[in-house]
Amino acid sequence: MALAEILDRIRAAERRAGRPEGATRLIAVSKVQPRDRIEAVLEEGHRLFGENRVQEAQGRWPELCERYEGIELHLLGPLQTNKVRPAFEMFDAIHSLDREKLARKFAELAQAEGRCPELFVQVNTGEEPQKAGVLPEAVDAFVGLCRSLDLPMAGLMCIPPVDEEPALHFALLRKMAERNGLAGLSMGMSADFEKAVAMGATHVRVGSAIFGERVPAAAG
Numbered sequence: 001m002a003l004a005e006i007l008d009r010i011r012a013a014e015r016r017a018g019r020p021e022g023a024t025r026l027i028a029v030s031k032v033q034p035r036d037r038i039e040a041v042l043e044e045g046h047r048l049f050g051e052n053r054v055q056e057a058q059g060r061w062p063e064l065c066e067r068y069e070g071i072e073l074h075l076l077g078p079l080q081t082n083k084v085r086p087a088f089e090m091f092d093a094i095h096s097l098d099r100e101k102l103a104r105k106f107a108e109l110a111q112a113e114g115r116c117p118e119l120f121v122q123v124n125t126g127e128e129p130q131k132a133g134v135l136p137e138a139v140d141a142f143v144g145l146c147r148s149l150d151l152p153m154a155g156l157m158c159i160p161p162v163d164e165e166p167a168l169h170f171a172l173l174r175k176m177a178e179r180n181g182l183a184g185l186s187m188g189m190s191a192d193f194e195k196a197v198a199m200g201a202t203h204v205r206v207g208s209a210i211f212g213e214r215v216p217a218a219a220g
Ligand SMILES: *Cc1c(COP(=O)(O)O)cnc(C)c1O
Pocket: 029, 031, 052, 076, 077, 159, 189, 190, 191, 205, 206, 207, 208, 209
């Protein structure tokens, strides 16, 4: 099935790039997918999933987590301040940390609970006005702020502009991560994950290439 093919293509891209096997983790992006498709991927043995919205994840994953061992959930979509607590409780990693207010909320909860999801800073590498993310020129200061709050910083994340060569954005993200001493690179989706693996992605986020086209009417 599609999952096996995507995993094969990731492993092949790692080999071509001279990277160790397994250097890139596959996040199966299950947002707006019907339950039977998600269960099929769980039955194949995959355990790492990404969701875009806290509420959608809350409606689906508690039950699946009871039935399947070892599920790891990552939040990929924009996070509203009033959803930080449920996100903190439900997700193992957050890929959309993009402002000071969120960082301070996570720090508060981390202090109180003695643990925290792994955090990726979303970078708006294309400097697109409609897109979330810290601007490239502000990344170093923002990572510094997060570190001063003792947050567990995993890396950087980007979503390149649709009409530009993604490899340029992946290269920029990698440079910013390197100069900040961050190991994680969350980049690459269905259309460009092999390029992302070649550029050093540690996490690729693949939805439609695994599950098929998203069918909004079948959400839930
Ligand atoms: C939807 C989404 C993806 C997956 O997109 P596909 O093109 O279906 O692979 C990856 N990352 C984010 C942030 C998304 O919102």
